[in-house]
Amino acid sequence: MLVSAGKEEEAQALREKTAAEYGPDILPDLDAAIAQEVGSEFASLAEDSTGRAMQLDVDAELADIYDTSGNTAADRAAYDVARRGVSQRAASAAQGNAIEAARRGQTGGVLGGVLASQSGQDEFEALGGLNASIASDARSRAMQALMARSSNANTMREMDWGVKSQRASAMDLANRFNATQRQAAEMYNKQLPQMQFENNLRRLSGLGAARSGVATGLDAQGASARQTSAGLGNAALSYGQAWDEDEKGKK
Numbered sequence: 001m002l003v004s005a006g007k008e009e010e011a012q013a014l015r016e017k018t019a020a021e022y023g024p025d026i027l028p029d030l031d032a033a034i035a036q037e038v039g040s041e042f043a044s045l046a047e048d049s050t051g052r053a054m055q056l057d058v059d060a061e062l063a064d065i066y067d068t069s070g071n072t073a074a075d076r077a078a079y080d081v082a083r084r085g086v087s088q089r090a091a092s093a094a095q096g097n098a099i100e101a102a103r104r105g106q107t108g109g110v111l112g113g114v115l116a117s118q119s120g121q122d123e124f125e126a127l128g129g130l131n132a133s134i135a136s137d138a139r140s141r142a143m144q145a146l147m148a149r150s151s152n153a154n155t156m157r158e159m160d161w162g163v164k165s166q167r168a169s170a171m172d173l174a175n176r177f178n179a180t181q182r183q184a185a186e187m188y189n190k191q192l193p194q195m196q197f198e199n200n201l202r203r204l205s206g207l208g209a210a211r212s213g214v215a216t217g218l219d220a221q222g223a224s225a226r227q228t229s230a231g232l233g234n235a236a237l238s239y240g241q242a243w244d245e246d247e248k249g250k251k
Helices: 008-021 050-067 073-103 110-250
Strands: none
Touching: 050 110, 073 110
């Protein structure tokens, strides 16, 4: 029909143009998805060991207080100073008593003996009270050191747990994100062949429809041309018949 309409070259040209327009580029091939995974920056952070080192130093000092029952080397030195102070005060008091006894002429008498005995008793009682106070203070310090060590240990455990918990939370978050990314990529890649197939079908369907539309239009033009040609032929035939009849009438 296109040949009879004289449109065969135009039809072929339009078909080729349409085929080019519906080539592979109109629906490009789909690439496989790649999961975009991330890492956790928290895991790479370096811990500041300064605070922990200070806590360990404090714990060592508290351990020394507890292990020595509150009687550390520093405490013993302080107690020695206190004891010497008591002895010095007792000696000073004894010297004063001796001077008083001599003033009264009782250096070797009863008064001198009483005063000397009193000075010795005062020193003994003072040292006894000091030792009792030292022992009580030592026990109190040992108990306080034990409690402080417990509190310090809890603090260090909480700090360690906090750091580990934050690192684990950061890693869990990154792992969940990466797992989601991998799952999405896997699902997309599983659907990729079907999507590519459907794209090809749409491309071929569009190409076929376009080609069919071009052919239909040209066929319609051919049919119109044929109808016009047939009309002209019929008119010429009718005119010829009328002329023949007219010539016959003249004879």
